[in-house]
Amino acid sequence: xxxxxxxxxxxxxxxxxxxxxxxxxxxxxDRMYWYRQDPGLGLRLIYYSFDxxxxxxxxxxxxxxxxxxxxxxxxxxLESAIPNQTALYFCATxxxxxxxxxxxxxxxxTRLTVL
Amino acid sequence: AQSVTQxxxxxxxxxxxxxxxRCNYSYGATPYLFWYVQSPGQxxxxxxxxxSGDTLVQGIKGFEAEFKRSQSSFNLRKPSVHxxxxxxxxxxxGAATNAGKSTFGDGTTLTVKP
Numbered sequence: 001x002x003x004x005x006x007x008x009x010x011x012x013x014x015x016x017x018x019x020x021x022x023x024x025x026x027x028x029x030d031r032m033y034w035y036r037q038d039p040g041l042g043l044r045l046i047y048y049s050f051d052x053x054x055x056x057x058x059x060x061x062x063x064x065x066x067x068x069x070x071x072x073x074x075x076x077x078l079e080s081a082i083p084n085q086t087a088l089y090f091c092a093t094x095x096x097x098x099x100x101x102x103x104x105x106x107x108x109x110t111r112l113t114v115l
Numbered sequence: 116a117q118s119v120t121q122x123x124x125x126x127x128x129x130x131x132x133x134x135x136x137r138c139n140y141s142y143g144a145t146p147y148l149f150w151y152v153q154s155p156g157q158x159x160x161x162x163x164x165x166x167s168g169d170t171l172v173q174g175i176k177g178f179e180a181e182f183k184r185s186q187s188s189f190n191l192r193k194p195s196v197h198x199x200x201x202x203x204x205x206x207x208x209g210a211a212t213n214a215g216k217s218t219f220g221d222g223t224t225l226t227v228k229p
Binding site for chain 2: 004033035040041042043044045048058090092102103104105106107108109
C-alpha cells in the first residue's frame with residue numbers, strides 16, 4: 001500500500017465550484033505539505049502543517065485553504081475554483097528527525113482541471 | 116532566501132550515453148540538497164540526498180551527485196542512461212533553519228533516444 005495517498009486522482013470542475021483535495025499518509029510523519037505543479041514552474045508550496053494545530057501559508061496560498069483533520073490527514077480546498085488553478089497538485093510529508101526532515105515523501109498527485 | 120536553478124529545461128541523450136543534469140543553488144549556510152525524479156503520471160521519488168560528509172553521494176537507479184560548495188552546485192550524473200530513465204528531474208534545497216521546507220528547481224525533462 002502507498003504511504004501517501006491522494007484523492008481524487010483526477011478531477012474536472014467548473015469555475016466557481018468549491019472543491020476539496022484529500023491527502024492521507026501512513027508514514028506517521030508530523031509534517032505535511034501541499035504543492036502545485038505547473039509546466040516549467042517546478043513545485044510551488046501552497047500550505048504546510050507541522051501538526052494538527054500548526055498550519056502555515058506557503059508562497060502561493062491565495063485562493064486556497066487547508067484543514068489538518070488528524071496527523072494523517074491534510075486536505076486542500078479551493079473555495080471558488082478558477083481556470084488558472086488548473087494544475088497538478090501534490091501532497092507530501094516529512095519527518096522532523098535530526099537530519100532527514102527536509103526529505104519529502106510525495107503522493108501520486110491530483111490532476112485538477114477548472115473549466 | 117534559498118533558491119535553485121536548473122539551467123537545462125530539456126535534455127536529450129542516446130541510450131547508453133552518459134548524463135549530467137545541472138543544479139545550482141543559493142543559500143547562505145550549508146544546504147540540504149536533493150534530487151527527485153518524476154516519471155510520467157507519477158509523484159516525485161527521491162533519488163539521492165546530501166546533508167554532510169562525503170561530497171559524492173550515491174543514489175538509487177545508478178545515479179550519483181557531487182556537491183561542490185565553491186561552485187554552489189549539485190549536479191546529477193549517470194554513466195549509462197537507460198530508456199526507463201526518461202522522466203523529469205527536480206533539484207531541491209532545504210535547510211535546518213527553514214522549518215523543513217524545500218525549494219524546488221523548475222525541473223529538467225530528460226528524453227532518451229533509442
